[in-house]
Each structure stands twice: as structure tokens, then as C-alpha cells.
Amino acid sequence: MSDQIELRVNGKSIRVAGGTVVAAAIALAGVSCFRKSVLGEARGPLCGMGICMECRVTINAQPHCRSCQVLCEEGMEVRTDE
Amino acid sequence: MSERRFDFEIVVVGAGPAGLAAACMAAENGKRVAVVDDTPWLGGQIWRGQQARPLVPQAQKWIERFRRSGATLLDRTSVIAAPRAGVLLAEHANGPREIHWDKLILATGARELFLPFPGWTLPGILGPGGLQSLAKSGWPVSGQRVVVAGSGPLLLAVADGLKKLGAKIVSIAEQAQWGRVAGFGATLLAHPAKLAQAARIKWRLLGVPYRCGVWPVKAEGDTQIRQVTLTDGQRSWTEACDLLACGFGLAPNVELPLALGCELLEGFVWVDAWQATSAAHVYCAGEPTGIGGADCALVEGQIAGHTASEHKAEAQALFQERSRWHEFRSALARAFALRAELKSLATADTLVCRCEDVSLGRMKQFAGWRDAKLQSRCGMGACQGRVCGAAAKVIFGWGMESVRPPVLPARIESLISVAEKESAEGGKASTGSECRAPALREYEN
Amino acid sequence: MSQTYDIIIVGAGIVGAACAAECARAGLKTLVLDRGPVSGGTTAAGMGHIVVMDDSEAQFALTNYSRRLWMELRPELPAEVEYDSCGTLWVAADGEELAEVRRKQAFYTERGVRVEVLDAEDIRSAEPNLRPGLAGGLRVVEDAVVYPPCAARFLLDQSKRHGAELRTSVTVHELLGDGGVRLADGSRISAGRCVSATGPWSPALTPGLPVRKRKGHLVITDRHPGFVRHQIVELGYLKSAHSMGKDSVAFNIQPRQTGQMLIGSSRQFDAEDTAVDQPILERMLKRAIEYLPSLGRLSSIRVWTGHRAATPDKLPIIGPSVVGDRVWLATGHEGLGITTSLGTGRLLADLLLGRRTEIPASPYSPARFEGAKA
CATH class of the missing domain: 3.50.50.60 (FAD/NAD(P)-binding domain)
Incomplete structure (x- = not known):
């Protein structure tokens, strides 16, 4: 499938296929830490189905979005905890 | 829209x-x-x-x-x-x-039901169904070494699905004993389509170790998981991996x-x-x-x-x-009933509540779920106890209490809509500005 | 006459816990009973604001005294109590409310409470997420915030160190005139005195007590650190004096150390149930969004309700009941129980032991209500 959508993950441009979820785009960008836990641990997706809240990131300045449930869109700005 | x-x-x-x-x-x-x-x-x-x-x-x-x-x-x-x-x-x-x-x-x-064990919070450890879902939506698994662990027929289906997407399945660890799983296989005789499906999956997974009576006890890594320790109750061994797909059935x-x-x-x-x-x-x-x-x-x-x-x-x-x-x-x-050993995988410092980072040792100080929630905040975070509440039910036998809205975390504005509509339509609900606190001197803290 | 305990405290919320801490520290053999877990009632439902109030001299005296006790206790509080002296910011929407700011400033200043008046510009820089155009506000510098369930647990732990016992999941059915209690299973525990610290449920144990349940709603957000910096409360009550509804809402928001926020508040009489009342929740949230326009986009995790123990004169009931001097009361703290718990515990112990109280106790005496004699 050809790359169709361009978005930015932590400021870095990445192209992904249509139908890719934001969580996958983050992984494709080589980022393993989606959020920092209360004690500062790096966390990534656990359930992949929208219930565990571990994959929450900031999408277009809206914090706490479940990246596993949101499809990538052209020009999206995605930020993880670094 | x-x-x-x-x-x-x-x-x-x-x-x-x-x-x-x-x-x-x-x-x-x-x-x-x-x-x-x-x-x-x-x-x-x-x-x-x-x-x-x-x-x-x-x-x-x-x-x-x-x-x-x-x-x-x-x-x-x-x-x-x-x-x-x-x-x-x-x-x-x-x-x-x-x-x-x-x-x-x-x-x-x-x-999926997740049970805590040391290291289970590392990035790269996902539910088998969750990893499969994400892989179908673009998560990169091609060339990745994946250990699949936990319980249930989903493990085989996921291993099969991930392999088709190019993952290298290192091994599959099913916690249930072989005898029970084989017995379950026999019940599939009553469901020929299921049996054929299972047979096809097993065929495609030829060469991948499928071990029954085996479960994970520890995950280790740095920025993400690098290896998982498995046990059969007698001996333990370590398998290197890039991803661990681990879930103990469904809730x-x-x-x-x-x-x-x-x-x-x-x-x-x-x-x-x-x-x-x-x-x-x-x-x-x-x-x-x-x-x-x-x-x-x-x-x-x-x-x-x-x-x-x-x-x-x-x-x-x-x-x-x-x-x-x-x-x-x-x-x-019956076939995939959880073994008792799974209740004691977590050590005192293993986090059980991943939203609020509450350890097993902290939770153990309390008599029940509500007490533990109030004092330690376990289950009070963004997942609303979906992960740790289900685990606490298995580990402690604690029951969940009633559910409070919102059923999923939601924007505050999403909690507002009904009254606005009703007042616009001349309904009974009143608007906020006409009736304020009788006095904020009647204060609260 | 030998009693099993010197004193039985019924209710392991913040008020019962504070009473237990004081009684045990004074050497009384103390037992605390609760039908649920520690702080499972109103304490769990409340915000945890340590605040000095000025509705009456008596209210000021008790809240100011109590806040001082909290400040003295602060060095001993464990981290999970989350004591944060963020201060209270009373917000004035317009000139009329700004006049109230000045009145409050004079009241507090005369009585030695540290306050600062903020003009329109000050308030913008103090809380940038508040809507533009507010007239000003009053910052009560030493007001603070705690996490009530852990605060109650800490006070109970203190009492245990002085020999007190705690039994949870034990229901008391009757306060006996001889100071003992009868439990739901029919058994009795004897004591020299018993204290009802059962908040909104106290009329069940003391029929006729003029304490009414007053329901409130709270919303907690996900972590949005820095969105607000003070406990912010609207001063808008002047206008509302003309429209006294049975149900009311007011803007009140509290930052937690976790970066979460608690959003209140609502008040409803005659609402015994604990269900979320959608219309009042919406009014409450709309009021909050009027003050903090970008609040609506933030993520909420949970909505819940609780019941305050309201009294006719907005003052708590502390002291021997009129039934007899063996049955005591520590209830009716309405929305101020977290603040006034410490003052209540100290007053109760002083009265029990015949010590001189630091503030006059008579305004809170049960004797002021005919109903307490029932």
C-alpha cells in the first residue's frame, strides 16, 4: 500500500498508509515511550483497544487522546511524553 | 457530521x-x-x-x-x-x-485480562488481541521477534495473524495444562468449522513451540522489553524478544x-x-x-x-x-481456567495500578477494593480501574463497586448537552445563570 | 464502675478521626467504629479545602482555629495527605463583587488573616485561564488543600499510636444513655461516653437532631498540571440573594498535586439518592466554564455525589447531647468538615476533660437546638 498521509510525531515528519492509527505511526517513528507514568516510567500501548489509557498522547494540542483509536490524518501534530 | x-x-x-x-x-x-x-x-x-x-x-x-x-x-x-x-x-x-x-x-x-508480573509495564508488552488489532492498523511487526503468552485460543489465532504480517513468533506459552487444552480440542469435534480453523492455524504455525502449562514470570528491558522469563513451575528460562503479547483470556x-x-x-x-x-x-x-x-x-x-x-x-x-x-x-x-500461581506473579514493588502507579505491596495494606481505592488511588486513574480492577479481582478476590459516569474519560463539555437542549426547547431544566449558590458562605471544603 | 472503653467514637470520617486523635492523645481508652471503611462517607466525597470563612464570628473562629491546627500539623503529615498551601482565590466578576472583596479584606485583616487584593490585571497573571474581564479578587494566602481520605487515615493512625482501636465494617444501631453502644448484631460495647461523628447520617442515631442531608456533585479531571494554581471560588453570591432556589450551583475549582482538578459545586436538599443529577451537573459545569472557558476541552475521569450534614445555622454541633452527658455529638459540619475537623476534635477533647477551650465552644453546643432533646 502506498504511503498516503503525512503527519508529525514529536516534530518529525512521517508518512503512513491510509487506515493507520496514530499509535502505529508513533511506533513507526521509532518512539517507544508514549507517556510518562506518575513515577516517571516510560509507557506504551497495552490493550490496543481503547480501554487501558496507556497510549494517550497529545494530538493537535488536545492532551490525553487514545492514540490506538484515532486514525492518522494529513497534517496531524502528535506529541508524546519525552 | x-x-x-x-x-x-x-x-x-x-x-x-x-x-x-x-x-x-x-x-x-x-x-x-x-x-x-x-x-x-x-x-x-x-x-x-x-x-x-x-x-x-x-x-x-x-x-x-x-x-x-x-x-x-x-x-x-x-x-x-x-x-x-x-x-x-x-x-x-x-x-x-x-x-x-x-x-x-x-x-x-x-x-483482555492483564495480570501483573515484574516488568509488565515495559513498552512492547501488549495484549495479544491488542497487538493484533494494532498490527492490522499499521503497527510494525514485520521482522519483530514476538513471544505470545497467557491463555486462551486467542493466543494461537494471534500468533498466526502476526506471522502472516511477517513477525517471527519465538514461542507460544499457554498457562493451562496440556490435558485441559487437548480436552478442549476434543470438544471442537462438535463444531467442525472451529476444528478446521484450529487445524489450519496449527498447520501454519508448524515449527513454532506451543507449550502448555507455561507462563511468564518476569520481563526485562530498557526503553522497551528485551527478554521474558517463562516457567513451567519446575524450571525457568529466558527468551529474547522485541514484543511480548500477553493476556490471560478475556474480561x-x-x-x-x-x-x-x-x-x-x-x-x-x-x-x-x-x-x-x-x-x-x-x-x-x-x-x-x-x-x-x-x-x-x-x-x-x-x-x-x-x-x-x-x-x-x-x-x-x-x-x-x-x-x-x-x-x-x-x-x-473450563479448559482455560487460570492457575493459582498467576495470582502471585507480582512482587511487593510490582505496580498493579498503572494509571496511578500503585504497587501490590501498597494495595495489600487494605481490606477491600473501596478502601484501597480511597487510600492508595488504585483504580482512580484514567482507565477507571478497567485494568487493575480486573487484576485485583483475580489476585485478591475484591469485587468492583458500581460504575460512575462518565463510562469513559470524556471532555468536560461532553457532559453538557441535555439541559441546554431542553431549555432551548422550553423543557424543565433551567440554565446556570438564573440560580446561583444561595451563599458561598455556605462553603465546602 | 469498669467500662471497656473510656470513649467510643462512631464514624471514621475526618471528624471522627480528629476526635479519636485528640481523645487518645489525652490518654482516653478510645474505640472508633465505622459501618464502612475509613472515610467512606462524606470525607471521601468532599474536596479537601482548608479555608478560613467569614459568614459569622463563630464560623470564622472555628475555621481560623482549625486552619491554624492544620498548619501546626503540617510537618507531620505524610506525603499522601498532599497538603498544598495553594491559597484560595475569591474571584470578583464585577464592581459589585469587588466591593465584597474589600469587605472581606477588612474582615480578615482585622483578625490577622493574611490576604491580598488582586485587581483585574493581577488576576489575569495569577490565573491566566480565567476569562478576561474579571474585576479582581482576594487571595487568602495560607488556605490550603489536602486529600481527605489519607488525612483521616493519618489521624486514625495517630490515635492508634496512643492506644486507640479501630473497627471498620461494624454498624452501630443505638447510642446508649450509659455511654455504650448497641451494634447491628445486638451486642453491646460499654464505654464511659460515646460520640456520634456520623455526619449526614447522625439523625438516625439521634432522632430529632436538626441535621439535613445536602447533596453535592464533584467532577475530577485527568492530569492537566498548571491549568489552575489556586483553589478558585466565585464571589457571586451577592446577586444570588435575589433568587434563592432550592438547588444551587457555584463555581469552585481545586488543583490537586497530581495535576488533576476537582470541579464543584452543587447543593441540593431533599435528594437522598446518590445518583448523578444530570441537569444540576450541567449547570455546575456550565458555571465553571463561564469562568474558565477552556475547561470544557479538558478530560474528565469521574463524576460523583456526596451528602453534607447541614444545620439550620450553618454551624456544627459539638458537645454533650441534651439526652445526657454520656452521649456526645460531633456532626453538622456541612461543607467545612475537612477544615473544621481538627478544631472539632480539640474542642471535644477539651470539653470532655474539663480543660479550658482556646475558642468559645458555646456557639456549637447541641443545647442551642430544641431538637437535640428529643
């Missing part, structure tokens, strides 16, 4: 097998039907990806049928509250939605049913023969009533759809088929 208020005769929550089947029946029976789903996909978690790249003929068939049925799909719509009978509040990217129903069918599916999504006042029986939504719950005009089908898989969900969904649209004869005609799947469901529960 910026529409905010929706009215349907029958509303189905969940677009997985049970929800699609229910919606098809009700819509084909001439009712105005909507299916509401959290995700942007049709098919729920189990059939995720079938919409774009159809591989499962059964999924394909039902998705097609749904599209022809005339039912409306409200996707990316998360139900967050049931403020009064006949109304659901939901959140959509474009704003809050209010969905009115005469009959409601809950097909909220299941989630029903009963939050919305609870919010609607549906009674539970042994952790599942109680339904009568017609799939009717204890709450008036509310039906339930699929995994929330018992973990039985997609086929069981399809039959229950059809029955619920027929019942809700007053086609009882058609519903009744499916009772026998449902009985067969309920036998399968019981066999599933």
Missing part, C-alpha cells in the same frame, strides 16, 4: 459480531436502527481490519449485510453516560451527541450495562432466554453475557435483534443454535 441529537427505535452499542448481527436483524425487521461504536471501524476488535482488507469470509458477510440493512452507523462515538431512561450521552470529535432510544441492545464486547465490558442498571451474575450481564437484561427495554448480547467467541456472539446478537424488534418466533428459532455455542462457551471456561 455536526448533528447532535439522534432518535432511533433501536440503538445498538458496539459494532462487533453481536452488535452487527443485532442491528441487521432489527433493521431487516423494519426498525429504525443505529449502531454506536467507539472506533472508526466496523467489526469490533475481533474483526478489525476486515473492512479494509477482508480475510475472514464470515466477517465480510456480516459487514456487507449490515451495509445493506439500512441501519445507521455512528462511529467514533464513545458512549459516556446514561443520564436517564431512553437517552445515551456520547462523545464525538465534533462535539457531544445525545442518542435517544426506545430499545437498547448492548454489545460492548470484552477486553467482559460491563461498565455501560452497570451504568444502565443491568444486574450481573458472577461478573457477567444477566439475561433471560430473549437476551433481555434486568433493566427495562435493555438487551445484551455477546461477550458481556459470557465469553463465548464470535460465533456465540453472532447468535446472541441475532436473538437480541429479533426480540427487540418484536419478532419473537425468529428469535426462538435460534435458541437451539445458541445452546450449542453455550456448551462451547462452558468448555472454553
